[in-house]
Amino acid sequence: MSGVWVFKDGVMRLENPATGLGEADRGESSNTRRKVLVYTPTNEVIASYTLLERRLAGLGWERYYDKPNLIQFHKRSSNDLISLPKDVSKFNSVYMFDIVLKNQSKFQVRDM
Template sequence: MAGVWVFKDGIVRRVENPGSEESSSAGDGGGGGRRKVLVHVPSGEVVASYEVLERRLRELGWERYLTDPCLLQFHQRSTVHLISVPRDFSKFKLVHMYDIVVKTRNVFEVRDAAAPAVSPAT
């Protein structure tokens, strides 16, 4: 059974496609529908493609892992962590961004797309 359980207005229901318009306000986790971006904090660069993400992860010692037809996966030899993202960047969602943030402490950050970039401290 696929889908996500959503609690809204005192009612719990299962949503098949949490990215659809019908569920966008409920599925964002209170984000208010604002678009989010993943930012490489040291450089202030917005991750706008998998090429940027892979370059930044390689700098941190992450390597591409396996060749799954649906996923891009990265791992570090020194940890058990595995970062998995959909091969299609248009399906790169907030949950994937936070997964990267958690596994690369203080290197990436999720921000509102409209928020101005903060220049790194020198």
């Protein structure tokens, strides 16, 4: 899946630059393909927050405990912050891509 993320009318969505259409405009559901976060050194699918926290800790990320509805990680060597919903049912590809962006050589988002 390729395209450009566009923020329009308070909604973030993926648009195909060739057609200018978003997934909803093409009749595709955002749930058509399930995305998974993969830790690339071991090719391991991150299936829980516990496993994610272990992998991030190994990369120098530290957990913050002051937000009741969020799980947050901070890296002392940078100004980066990873914020994830505590409710795992709200964890989606946007959060996955944030993790990938801040750890480019260690994580990937793949279609399942």
